[in-house]
Amino acid sequence: AADEVKLQLKWVTQAQFAGYYVAKDKGFYSDEDLDVTILPGGPDIAPTQVVAGGGADVMIDWMPSALAAREKGLPLVNIAQPYKHSGMMLTCWKDAGIEKPADLVNRTLGVWFYGNEYPFLSWMAHLGIKTDGKGPDSVEVLKQGFNVDPLLQRQADCISTMTYNEYWQVIDAGVSPEELITFKYEDQGVATLEDGLYVLEDKLADPAFEDKMVRFVRASMKGWKYAEENPDEAADIVLENDATGAQTEKHQKRMMGEVAKLTAGSNGALDPADYERTVKTLLAGGSDPVITKEPEGAWTHAITDKALN
Amino acid sequence: MTGQAVIEARDLNLVFHTNDGPVHALKDVNLTVEKGDFVSFIGPSGCGKTTFLRVMAALEQPTGGTITVNGMTPDEARRKRAYGYVFQAAGLYPWRTIAKNIKLPLEIMGYSKADQNARVEAVLKLVDLEGFGGKYPWQLSGGMQQRASIARALAFDADILLMDEPFGALDEIVRDHLNEQLLALWARTGKTIGFVTHSIPEAVYLSTKIVVMSPRPGRIADVIESPLPRERPLEIRDTPEFIEIAHRVREGLRAGHSYDE
Amino acid sequence: MTGQAVIEARDLNLVFHTNDGPVHALKDVNLTVEKGDFVSFIGPSGCGKTTFLRVMAALEQPTGGTITVNGMTPDEARRKRAYGYVFQAAGLYPWRTIAKNIKLPLEIMGYSKADQNARVEAVLKLVDLEGFGGKYPWQLSGGMQQRASIARALAFDADILLMDEPFGALDEIVRDHLNEQLLALWARTGKTIGFVTHSIPEAVYLSTKIVVMSPRPGRIADVIESPLPRERPLEIRDTPEFIEIAHRVREGLRAGHSYDE
Amino acid sequence: MILVILALILWAFGWWLNVRLAEGPNAGAPLVRLAVPVIFGVTVLLVWELLVRGLNVPMVILPAPSLIATRFVTSLPVLWVDFRQTILKGALSGYIMGCGAALLVAVLIDRSDFLRRGLLPVGNLVAALPIVGTAPILVMWFGFDWQSKAAVVVVSVFFPMLVNAVAGLAQTTAMQRDLMRTYAAGYWQSFFKLRLPAAMPFIFNGLKVSSTLALIGAIVAEFFGSPTVGMGFRISTSVGQLSLDMVWAEIVVAALAGTLFYGLLALIEKGVTFWHPSQRG
């Protein structure tokens, strides 16, 4: 029988995870003799916890939270990094008078927490801006919910968005791109790695498991490359798999297009330079840093080396 | 006695609808009560005495016939606070002490604080419950609760006093005492009193008019106008007139019962 | 009369603790009740009659002295289901019809279905409530409820019957009728009966022993052994012996009251 | 394995001790009344500690009580700030407004049969509006600060309070009402002197149930947007960082606050409804 693999997503079913859905739908997984179950995530689900509890074999997570978990004693290892670029940015109203990062002081900013706040804190630390309320050298930070309402309702001057998702929701709400100004974290030099594949270190010691992961990563990357080339078809596959029935075709197709830009530069193997940059950003961040020391053994090329050759 | 009709019932009927058929509680009741009358209702258990009292006090709607109180409907009279009512069970509010229970109508009718306290003292004395004002109802014996509820009805100045077996739970000595007190109060205030009792001597001793009721459907079997004087020492109970009336009441009652003795 | 002590109270005391000080409900009570006795308790309201009955039935713990029932503690006797108890208020369960209320003790004590129905029929007849078995308590008059609660206590075979003013809410005719029925039942079954009443004639008519109590703190003022024969027609109430005993009871009662007449 | 067996033995011992205490002669003493739940709680904690250690449960799933306690003690300032934001500002103000509004509406409903028939079914509908749906909307309307949390609390306590208050106001017996009728008492007189006192046991029922709902509501609402302070904020961000000890420290704060508040309500209830059979013992 096919080997079972359970994959825990970081968020709900959407084109952000198109590669995996495509691999499943197109039979890339079954070609590798794998039976993959894709578990959607949600706002309250910590993929790390699910993996720790044995609910999934492999998960998709952002590196800051994976490294944090590692420091907390959950030995997660990055085995592949299909996303080369970071899609996170800060989107602001232009008419609020914001043109450059320094203009952010004395304003209200929406930020995602749940482990995603560290690049932001690091950026602010970098700029020398405090985050404890409005002031001449400080900003007021809101913990933003999952949508873009704080910006549309003007409860915040800027909010966090992903290039492939929330930004377009703002646009869909009738705002023209000219009214907005965006600051990509990547451009600000504080980007951290997003959407990597992580497993538990001790499980990786088992050759059978390692072999399973090799096949999984190989098929998944095949899925990603297929999705990049056939964005519309990939979006359709994602819509097929969305059990909530809430996603729209227009949005998913556009998301696929944007996601393709982020995955484009990656063959699946983690670029150590990106890793170094992420660690540096995290160590620099804020008063309550997510990691306090340089992690060790947090990534491996063992899987990708085998999978891609 | 002014001869002025206070309560006037004409062809009164009341039918309860229950899960197993209608119960005819009052049937074709005709009665005139004059101002200052002391009317006793006597009759077998379940014959409709309570029901009739409740109709008078506008607590129950007759299903047929008419009844007027002081020329008004009972409900209008109720709104004018014409009634003091003593229920068959004490019905004290458990969250109020005895004194506060007695104060309840006084508060509602807006008596002054000082007046309230004075009245509470007075009626507690009247029913022999001095010193129990601070107790809660469940700390009192059944008879004491009943006396407290009598005190509650006597505390304010209602024209018409309706009492549903007020002395049922009391011993003869207290009963005699309260009977005397009630007569004195009646003489002093000229209230009109409707009084349900099961005791024939009590009915005869107290009343100017005795209404004997017969059971299901409740009808008036006999109305006896008492020839006794208004001034009644306890000894009157040994006079031939008294015994004669008592006999007539007993006969009326017995007719309503099925036991053949 | 076998002369065997069923209830034996020695120096019984009971003090209630209330929010405003202790109430001495029973003080130094000594009493022996023999098997087959019919004991009446009479005394002013609030003197401790109910409390004493409750102590006998193990519903209240004395704070001093001893009491035995059939040589056991009241609680052991209770566990042996020695008691039938009629409370001062009817206390029927509102969610049960009259018949089902009467069946309650029968169900608990495990009588057969057929036996249950037969007994319910019999006691409903005894208290003159035939045809009311299907009604709910609130559809009955006060007196009818009280009779239903008597029926409930009579439905099963308890050695000791404790009745707290069972006939208080009934008219004289029914009362006479039930008095006779109760005497007949007592003669037939040889039960020991404890009976609280406020009516002197009733106490004298029914009892072999009359306990007169005096008020706060509740003490036994007098215990009168009745010389009347066990067989008692209603006419016995006109005999000199009867009137003599009644007089003695009245004197004992009057002594306990503060009214000076 | 030894630890697991030890946990079971400890459990049995704790229960035995409590049975002895609760059924013993001093069961009514205030000290015993306090000791029994405390022993129960301590037993649960010890068993928890032993099981977590014995079964090697990873800290990121369930931290041991000792870890939580350490974190609690070292984070007191943060916990206090969060407590003030969430409980004092969000929960308490919402609780007062929500319960107050429910009482008012209950009186309206009680006064008018028409409203009772019309409003109660609609009230049922409002009751079931799940927090996860209302919270984002209310955050959008009332902003990120405590005001929106209070609004969420209002919405979630309103219905339980209303149902209880309406049921309570209908608690009087026919004779008690008849008495008021014979006095021709006005609506408010019979309300304050009869219906309200008689309703108290039910109203306190509602207040108690609502007190825990208020707490949960205020915390959960912060998951949907908040300033960077508050118990819900801390819980959700700590879960993201897998600082489960911090999550549990906040839960401890919530439990302490909720229990104290509930205890206070129970105490007041004892004073107000001393006459009710359930309080008389």
Add this chain to the structure above:
Amino acid sequence: MKSVLAVLTVVAAIVAIWYAACAPMNIKGVLTELERGGAQVVPEGAPTRRDMSAIGLVVANSFAIPATWAQERPRLPAPHQVAVELWQTTVMKKITSKRSLIFHGWVTLSATLLGFAIGTGLGVVLAVGIVHSRVMDMSVMPWAIVSQTIPIIALAPMIIVVLYSIGVQGMLPKAIISAYLSFFPVVVGMVKGLRSPDHMQLDLLRTYNASASQGFWKLRLPSSMPYLFASLKIGIAASLVGAIVGELPTGAVSGLGARLLAGSYYGQTVQIWSALFAAGLLAAILVGILGVIERITLKRMGMA
């Protein structure tokens, strides 16, 4: 009949207030849109309007009122927008479709009912234990209270993860969370109800030497019925909320919770509101059914 009229009146009043409220609630968004489209609004510029009173804006731009009822992403959708959405996602969709609210409602309902059954059962058992055993009363009751002060959303993911790791998934984890929320009102109400018989009623059973279980079935249980039903109504609403909360961390793939979440994630206010209404209607129906059962039960017990 009278009830229907009353409900209709109240609903009509609410709808009217609702329409009126839409104007000030949505005016800022509408004005921004209109301004973008080239219309003349007073005053100009979204940042200037930001701190102005909404009612003032409505008055100054009364021509924009109809637009407040037809926005695509309103702060407060107009009643007809919600109604249309409800209609389209219930009647117009196949029940098996993932876009059908009936499908999602059913998913939630089944978890709710299972959770309610577990919660009520547990609540009643606990209440019986508490009333009959002093140890239970003294040790469990305080902790039952403590348990309710724990924000379930914080625990829900952990509960689900733990259950997951021992192989329990699907409906049961949701039902457990829903049971967790519903057992408490049942315990509180039931304890009070079981303790509501008065002294005389209890004394009567003592004289019969009735056993504890007889006392329970013949006295305590019947007299607790009014309390039980009051708590059940709260309990079922709590169950529904629990099931919806439980749907979030289970991956939010189906059920009303998932709809709410997805709606909220994509700022689809109309979709949130229609899911909210579906939840509310579901609850109203459940409470209504309980009310009918209550009436029948109490009537058969002669108490209504």
